[in-house]
Amino acid sequence: MLVLTIDQRHSRSSPDLVGELIDWIDGACEALRPFERTAGDEVQGVLPTAESAVQLALDIVKSGEWSVGIGVGAVEEPLPAQTRAGRGEAFERARDAVERAKTSSGRVAVTGPPLETERLEAELQMIAAVNLRRTKTSEEAGQMIRSGMTQQEVAVKLGISQQAVSSRLSSGLWYETQRLTESAIRALEELDGTPGGRQRQPAGRREANQ
The missing domain is CATH 1.10.10 (Arc Repressor Mutant, subunit A)
Incomplete structure (x- = not known):
């Protein structure tokens, strides 16, 4: 299962942006369980695919206002209707990841099975860092x-x-980051136990011969 925990940066000196973020997420993707405020300026939701988790995380950190943690692992099922009531490894790991994301250059981190997320996290942080500088x-x-x-x-x-x-x-290293994003999605699918389970249209690939 894939859980995202999102924390607002500089929240003590900035307006509360949680409501705006939740509204934006609701219009941007379909969550398995909706994103909700869990505590203070923290937001959490459950996503159905690796693609949606990666793309959403990268789009959110691009603003510079948020840190995002992706948690991969088992959850207690059936999932409750409210995300904040969810329990299990993925929820715990998402909170661990967002704490580490706060001190990373790309403001994104992944916590999953031990020793299997280091490269994926590095890829996402590299993509996020390039996006922030574009x-x-x-x-x-x-x-x-x-x-x-x-x-x-x-x-x-x-x-x-x-x-x-x-x-x-x-x-802006657009095509390079898109290929790296596709690699990150495949890696997260494997961690989540769903390799090859999605059909994607690689962004910008139709431009390759132009």
Whole structure:
């Protein structure tokens, strides 16, 4: 099972953003159990797939406002209707992971079976660190590619040349981080015991020959 625990950074000196985050998550993905405030500025939810867990974690830490922990492991079943009532390894590990995420450069961490998450965590932290350093123009172009647009379509949308779009994607290491994200998803599927169980459309892969 995959549990995400999310903690707001600098919450003592910043407005409470938990309500906004929960509303955004509700519109961004389907959770196995909904994200809820568990304590103070902490949010927790249960996700159905490795892909949703990885993508959601990376999208959340990109704002710089949150630390995210991913917990992998068994849970007591059946799952209760409310996430905050959940019990088991995955919940405990998610809380451990978010504490470690607070002091990592990418603000994301993974806790799972011993000795099996170190590389996955390093991959996610590398991706998150690159995402945080990406310029707004590079991020804008990349998100359009992620939605399924071609470089030519992005160029028309932004009113710039395809060469300029390619330059923005290159400077932001867009394709490199997307391939690394796909690798992280596969690794998390294996940790969760569901390898190859999802069909994904690799973001931006249709651009490879352009």
